[in-house]
Amino acid sequence: MVGVGPRRGVAPDAIEAALAAFGAAGDRHGALDLLCLRAFALCREGDPDQARAVADEAMAVAEEIGDEAALSRLWYVRAVIDREQGLHEDALACADRALRLAIGGNSLVARTLALREMAAACRDHATGRRVSRHLWEGLQICRRRGDRLSEAYLLLALGDLRLRLGRRNAASGVASGVASGVALDVASDVAKQIERALAVFEEFAVPSGRAAGLRVLGESQRLGGRADQAVRTLGDAVRVARGLQDLHEQALALKALGRAQRDRGDQAAATRSWTAAHRLFQRLGNTTEAAATAAAGMDRAAGMDGAAGMERAAGVDGAAGVDGAAGMERAAGVDGAPPDQDNLRMTTPSTSLTGR
Structure with missing residues (x-):
């Protein structure tokens, strides 16, 4: 398995109870695994500040006990947190540290995680x-x-x-x-x-990989001149990401969907997709992506005032009665048939976090 995300349905109370049990048993390595999960879960839930605080707490423990495998995982988590807030240089530095530790520890899983983040943060x-x-x-x-x-x-x-x-x-x-x-x-x-x-x-059965894969496939189809096919593929990417409650992947897929809809000539749908992506990036505190997405929409909403003008052009502002991100996706035309439930069972297979 490649990933440190918890299965869907792992409640914060369960993580806290397990942390207490590891603490009582004096198992600091087990506690580190759970703190890593907790930080990643907080990141997925759109709470980057708390996720960073938990990761920093875990790093202090990992450094104290000399657990380099845990440090590699935690630098990876820090890279994810920074990248999803648009801090690409910081994310690249964190991923680079994770990669060095992974190579030193000869862990292919940790190496793969770090390389994924290095690639995602590269600009x-x-x-x-x-x-x-x-x-x-x-x-x-x-x-x-x-x-x-x-x-x-x-x-x-x-x-x-x-x-x-x-x-x-x-x-x-x-x-x-x-x-x-x-x-x-x-x-x-x-x-x-x-x-x-x-x-x-x-x-x-890794739907998190499938969500990202569909997004990149859709982008390749669009750049290859197949806009109609790209719109279908990217609509699937949005649905899978939403089912996983992965707000950042969902926003990236919506942004890509807007580009494909624009290339197909459906400007109204493109603006709706960009508006939905813009709001998700704002919710995540990613001002870089929010501004870039708003700019894309504002280019198509001439004479309107900023992001609010983009939303009015999209018809998905508060007066339109659309309820949150899911409502904006419906407006964007990506909430058709229910996604394949087999693809939404879990975020990752349950493999040890210690690498291999």
């Missing part, structure tokens, strides 16, 4: 090349060891990174002529990699 080409080399090295190790699930996660991270940096090229005017043909080739190549990864996530 420039120089860093992207360095991270890509690490990802390819990790993929070779996965293949030698026959770890197909870790390989799937690294394929997902690499594909997401390639598309993200490719979008930045296009935005800066680099992608034109021959470059646009190269971009199409990259989109096609990434789509094939992500389809392979999605097959593994299906086999191992």
Whole structure:
């Protein structure tokens, strides 16, 4: 398994009770595992400040007892918290520390976690090349060891990174002529990699991987000129992420859905999707992504006043009577048939957090 997220339904009271039991037994390593889960759960629930406080508390314990495996996991969690708040440089530094500890401890799971976060936090080409080399090295190790699930996660991270940096090229005017043909080739190549990864996530019943995989697949379809197919794929990504109650993944999928709807020519739907994503990013305290998403919508709501104008253009402001993020998704047209319940059973398989 790759991930430290708790299963859906793990109540905070249960974690507190288990922490008390580990404390009474003097099992500080067991308590560290639970603190890591608690920090990750708080992050998923949209409480980054409390998640960071719990992670810092756990780090102090891990350093005191010299548990480098726990420290690697905790630096990974800190990277997730920082990235989901838009603090990409801080997230990259945390993921880099997690990676160094994982390599030192020869843990492929910890290495995969750290590399996923490094790729997700990367925002420039120089860093992207360095991270890509690490990802390819990790993929070779996965293949030698026959770890197909870790390989799937690294394929997902690499594909997401390639598309993200490719979008930045296009935005800066680099992608034109021959470059646009190269971009199409990259989109096609990434789509094939992500389809392979999605097959593994299906086999191992990992819907969190499926949500992210569908988002990246949809982006590759859009960049490859298949906007209609991308809208369907990204609608599925939104539904799976919502079923997992993963607010950040849900917001990313909605933002990508808006781009696909815009490319298809459905501007009203695009603005509704961007508005839903904007509100989720605001709820998570991610001002960077909230501002970027609002800007995308405001470009299409000419003459309107800021994010509020975007919401009026979308028809999903308070006067519209839409109830929260789920209501905005309905307005965006992504709340059709219920998602496959088999894909919503749990966030991750239940494997030890100590790595392997």
